[in-house]
Structure formats: structure tokens, C-alpha cells
Amino acid sequence: MNDESEPIDVGGLLTIDVDSELRKLSSAQFQGPWQLPAELVRRALARGSHHIQVETGRHRVVVHALGVAIGEEQLRATAMLLDGRQPNEVRHKALTRLEAEGELTLLGLFSLHCRRIELSTHAPTGGVRLIYERGSPPRLEAARKEASLRCEVSLRAPSLDRRQVTQWLQNVARFARGNITLDGKPIACGFDDVIVHTDLRAPLVGRIAIPRDSESAHVWLLEHGLVSAHITVPDAPAFEAAVELGSDAIDLSAARLREAVTPHLKELVDQATSLLVSLGRSFQTRAFPEETRAQAARLVLQAAHKRLRFEEVVALPLFRAVDPAGYRLIDLLGLRASASRDATGAFLIAALYPNQRTDRFALGAGPVLVADATERTRIAELMQVRFRPPESRDSRGSMQATLRRLADSARYQLRSFIAWARYPIRARPVPEPQLDATERNFVDLMRHELVGTIADVVLCHGAGPVRRSRGPLGVLQLPRKNPDVQAAISAVTTDPAWVYPAALALMDGLSLPPVSTRARWLERPRPSRATRT
Numbered sequence: 001m002n003d004e005s006e007p008i009d010v011g012g013l014l015t016i017d018v019d020s021e022l023r024k025l026s027s028a029q030f031q032g033p034w035q036l037p038a039e040l041v042r043r044a045l046a047r048g049s050h051h052i053q054v055e056t057g058r059h060r061v062v063v064h065a066l067g068v069a070i071g072e073e074q075l076r077a078t079a080m081l082l083d084g085r086q087p088n089e090v091r092h093k094a095l096t097r098l099e100a101e102g103e104l105t106l107l108g109l110f111s112l113h114c115r116r117i118e119l120s121t122h123a124p125t126g127g128v129r130l131i132y133e134r135g136s137p138p139r140l141e142a143a144r145k146e147a148s149l150r151c152e153v154s155l156r157a158p159s160l161d162r163r164q165v166t167q168w169l170q171n172v173a174r175f176a177r178g179n180i181t182l183d184g185k186p187i188a189c190g191f192d193d194v195i196v197h198t199d200l201r202a203p204l205v206g207r208i209a210i211p212r213d214s215e216s217a218h219v220w221l222l223e224h225g226l227v228s229a230h231i232t233v234p235d236a237p238a239f240e241a242a243v244e245l246g247s248d249a250i251d252l253s254a255a256r257l258r259e260a261v262t263p264h265l266k267e268l269v270d271q272a273t274s275l276l277v278s279l280g281r282s283f284q285t286r287a288f289p290e291e292t293r294a295q296a297a298r299l300v301l302q303a304a305h306k307r308l309r310f311e312e313v314v315a316l317p318l319f320r321a322v323d324p325a326g327y328r329l330i331d332l333l334g335l336r337a338s339a340s341r342d343a344t345g346a347f348l349i350a351a352l353y354p355n356q357r358t359d360r361f362a363l364g365a366g367p368v369l370v371a372d373a374t375e376r377t378r379i380a381e382l383m384q385v386r387f388r389p390p391e392s393r394d395s396r397g398s399m400q401a402t403l404r405r406l407a408d409s410a411r412y413q414l415r416s417f418i419a420w421a422r423y424p425i426r427a428r429p430v431p432e433p434q435l436d437a438t439e440r441n442f443v444d445l446m447r448h449e450l451v452g453t454i455a456d457v458v459l460c461h462g463a464g465p466v467r468r469s470r471g472p473l474g475v476l477q478l479p480r481k482n483p484d485v486q487a488a489i490s491a492v493t494t495d496p497a498w499v500y501p502a503a504l505a506l507m508d509g510l511s512l513p514p515v516s517t518r519a520r521w522l523e524r525p526r527p528s529r530a531t532r533t
Helices: 010-027 033-046 072-082 088-100 104-111 162-172 254-282 290-305 332-337 373-383 399-422 437-449 483-494 496-507 515-522
Strands: 051-057 060-066 116-122 127-133 139-143 150-156 179-182 194-199 206-211 217-223 226-233 240-244 319-323 326-330 347-352 368-370 386-388 456-460 475-479
Touching (some): 010 088, 010 104, 033 051, 033 060, 033 150, 033 162, 033 226, 051 162, 072 104, 088 104, 162 179, 162 226, 194 290, 254 290, 373 386, 373 496, 437 496, 475 496, 496 515
Parallel strands (some): 051 179, 217 240, 347 386
Antiparallel strands (some): 051 060, 116 150, 319 368
């Protein structure tokens, strides 16, 4: 080893450190250049601005924020980092200062390789402006006085794609409080399609809503007004929430936000159930579309199954019933009270399908449930009941009843003929390796449950009718885009116990599942007796 080693170039090491740290802090924190304008909006919101204007153009973005400023010392530190002529020690000190003050957004400017940067603060007492153009040293100059405090950031960079910038900002600023305009138009705020929404109760901050058409619960995690992450909440009725988790911490990672919201998930589910109860009670005084009632009823059954505010949700009048006086809404308690027992002691509830005419049945004094197959299945699962139609007004052997049965059969045959006419050629089976995990699991469960009844179950291309090939057993062919097949896959994925009713619906009279399959369905784990009362 040579004793006369060369001296260490400390300045060179600092150059490497500064450039490396700048790349880390300016690039690693963003998914892409399109995210930086939104982070400038977040910075303004975090410092109290309620009026922000964003203007976009070809490789250009300008952000005006009323009521906030970029401090003169912060502008000087930014200028030092932009100025390659400055000593390395000075640039490193400027970087450390901006990082310590949480100004990661200003450091993010270095990831854009801007052609021009202009940062300015205007105030009644005067202001200061930083101007930087590629190839020239940055300069600081006085800015004009204005009646109110305001800061402006103007950027020109080839990496700023206008479409990506506007789309990202519209997505993440959808729950921001305040007046945010994008190219002169207010950003659409709030949830997309919900029945009802309200503010979250303390200790949570944000909004919560009941969606119009959803089967799962989603929580949007906000950091100073903008969306930074989202999670799905299992074992809860469908709801949407936007929760503000902003703090003074420098680390704005999605993982930290998910950790921060985890202790509040139980409270979120309770507040969602409370909002659902409030919605259900409003059905007593207001008229809602049938789609809204059906969604509210589905969520109430989910909440009752999970025993969330059980005594309140079972008393919500959300289920259609008919009696000699006409249609009305009934709650689960009233529905259970109307049940009778058969010879085996099982509970029976009189029920009709929505497409059945009530004048063809002899309605008794008690309510008759009017529900489709989905709603019936969920009620049966919760309350452990079976359904029976009321007595028909027509005698089975009468000419009118015979003609009606023939008409019903003709309509069924016509629907089948139309389906076969639209799709005369049997669809090709989807190769097993091309099935996703959900589809593969569904096919395996169907094969296991229907063994001995059919030879095989296969998913096919297209959206044609369900078919069964010829032979002693035959192959059940399920087009993957058929609505009934898609609904069956969704139900079985949610709960494998639903494979029996799914098979029953898909075979539609072609054959029946084995008796053993029905027995396993009836013997599956059920809610406690307290749930059934």
C-alpha cells in the first residue's frame, strides 16, 4: 500500500452527496412528473389556503394560492440548489434546510429538469421572486405589492404532460375542502354516485357516504386534503369514506397512512352503519326509487348478518310486502313475525317474485314478501326461513290456469329460442391456463359439487346461453361473459357456500344438483339463534 496516498477531495464527495440526495428526494417521492402540480396544491392546502387556481398548457403549469407564501429564505435556499456555481457546502446546507422544513415539494422541482421556474410571493408589504432559466444562474428580485398575500409557482418543462397533470389533479383533489379551479373550472368534488353522505363524527375528519351500487367498503386516505392512498374494508356493509389524516410529519407514504387509519376502522364501520340506519328510517317519510330501496335492503341484511347495530337495522322498513290493502314496506322483525311453521317445524314465509301478479293469488291477512331471488337468499341466510307462494286463486285443472301455464311455457321457450338464435354456435372453451384465479376456483368448486350429475364444467368464450352437451351426463358449458355466470362467480367468490344456489340457477332445469350438495348447503355454519330471532 502506498503511504503517500492522495488527499481526499471533500468537495467532490459533497457534490456526489448533494446530487444523489436531490435525486432521491425529488424523484423517489413522486410517481411521475404529472404529480408535482398536485403536490404544490397540497402544500398550499396544508398551509391554510382555501382559494387555489391551477392553469395548464403545453408543457406548462401555473399554480396560484391565495393566503399563503413561500418564504424568502426558502426561495434563497432553492436558488442556491439551482445554481451550479455555488460551493458544494452551500448547496448541501440549502438542501438540508429545505428537507428539515418539510419542503419536499420544492425539492421535487429538480425532478422535472425545467426550462424555466418562477416562484414568487406577493404581499401588502412587498414580495420576492425567484426566476430560473436553464443555462443561466437563478436570480432573486423584488415582486410587486398586492392587497392580499399570494404565492405563484410557474413551471415550464418537457416532462409536464397536460393530460396527465389534469387527470391526476382531478382524481386526488376530489375531496379537498376549499375552492380549487383547474383551467378556470372548479374541480368536481365529492363521491361519484351515492345515495346519502355526511360529515364524519369526531375523532375522525372527512366525509362518509352510502353508495348507490357497490358491494364493498372503500376508504380514501387524505393527506392535507388530497388523496394519497385508499383501502378496502372487509366484513362491513358497502360504504365510501374520505378520511383526513394530515399531519406535520415529513413522511407522506401510503403505508404510513394505512397504518394511521387502522385503529379507526371499527369506528368508521359504526358510523357507516349509523348513516345506513338514518337512511332506512327516512323511507317512512320519503319515497325512493326501487333501486335505492333494493341497495339499502342489501346493506341492511349485511349489517344484520355482521350484527352491526343489530336491534336498529332489523327494525328498518326496507322490504316490500303486499296484503289485501296493497303494497307497503316492512322490517325484518315484522317479516319474521308473519312466518308460519310447516310439519317439520321449519319457518315458512309467504313470498312472491316481483314479476308475479298479486291478483292471481289469495292473499291472507298477513304480509306477503315481494322479493327477487337475490334478496330471498340473503333473507333466508340471515333468518333461517323458507319461502312459499300464497294459494293460487285458480284451480289447477281450470281452463284459464291451463292456458296461463301454456303461455308461461311458451314465453320461456321463446326466450330460449332467441338466445340460441343469437348464439347458434357453441362457444370455444377457455383453456385452463388462461383462467384467472377467481374463475379457476369457481370451476373447481362447481366440478366438486356436481360430481355424478354432469361430466364436467367448463368456462367458454362469449356471452351466449348456458348449454349442456349431449350424453348420459354431458358437459355444462358456461360462457364467461354471460351475466348469470358472472353473478354466480361473484357470489361464490364472496362465499364458497353459495356454490349450491349458483349451480341451481345456472342449470335452470337442465338437471338438479345432487342431494348431497343440497344437504351440505343446509348444514353449513349458520348465524346464532339470537340472530334468527
